[in-house]
Amino acid sequence: GESVGLHLPTLSVQEGDNSIINCAYSNSASDYFIWYKQESGKGPQFIIDIRSNMDKRQGQRVTVLLNKTVKHLSLQIAATQPGDSAVYFCAEKTAGKLIFGQGTELSVKP
Amino acid sequence: GAGVSQSPSNKVTEKGKDVELRCDPISGHTALYWYRQRLGQGLEFLIYFQGNSAPDKSGLPSDRFSAERTGESVSTLTIQRTQQEDSAVYLCASSPSSTGELFFGEGSRLTVL
Numbered sequence: 726g727e728s729v730g731l732h733l734p735t736l737s738v739q740e741g742d743n744s745i746i747n748c749a750y751s752n753s754a755s756d757y758f759i760w761y762k763q764e765s766g767k768g769p770q771f772i773i774d775i776r777s778n779m780d781k782r783q784g785q786r787v788t789v790l791l792n793k794t795v796k797h798l799s800l801q802i803a804a805t806q807p808g809d810s811a812v813y814f815c816a817e818k819t820a821g822k823l824i825f826g827q828g829t830e831l832s833v834k835p
Numbered sequence: 836g837a838g839v840s841q842s843p844s845n846k847v848t849e850k851g852k853d854v855e856l857r858c859d860p861i862s863g864h865t866a867l868y869w870y871r872q873r874l875g876q877g878l879e880f881l882i883y884f885q886g887n888s889a890p891d892k893s894g895l896p897s898d899r900f901s902a903e904r905t906g907e908s909v910s911t912l913t914i915q916r917t918q919q920e921d922s923a924v925y926l927c928a929s930s931p932s933s934t935g936e937l938f939f940g941e942g943s944r945l946t947v948l
């Protein structure tokens with residue numbers, strides 16, 4: 726199957742700090758991107774999405790940035806909380822199907 | 836139910852046996868996806884159904900894997916002659932359209948002994 730996922734990189738931050746999780750996507754024709762959060766033993770949950778005609782979108786405590794020139798996506802989490810600890814995946818939609826990128830494990834230290 | 840439902844939640848089988856995994860998508864969702872997630876790894880795309888169109892099977896790893904969907908309803912993923920490397924969590928997701936957010940089930944954990 727298609728996946729960029731290998732062994733997951735980790736990011737450790739202090740509670741209250743901002744977190745930035747990065748993702749490189751593969752297909753310049755992708756027109757829709759989503760960030761998902763996956764807690765242990767659960768299915769992925771939607772966080773925020775962005776279409777390719779935008780370069781920034783903000784939600785509650787989260788911001789997604791899209792740089793199509795270098796095919797890069799980032800997720801910024803403001804004032805990170807212990808409940809934000811999870812694995813975060815970016816995904817790109819190409820030809821209707823959603824392909825997930827490499828996940829990043831976020832660990833929040835109290 | 837309100838969400839995507841998958842069954843069984845856990846399945847332990849012997850090498851060489853066939854298994855069927857079931858996914859009940861959210862009512863009205865036209866798109867349905869299957870993914871495989873090995874321990875500590877990312878999500879591997881397996882197959883995608885969109886309405887009555889022919890499914891995109893490009894992610895199926897071998898001819899031992901197949902999936903069916905009845906209209907815009909239930910889907911089953913079948914793995915024949917299971918191998919130990921098939922051990923993983925199989926996740927199903929549905930979406931109200933081909934461009935929308937995916938809603939995931941909790942997954943079916945398959946262990947092949």
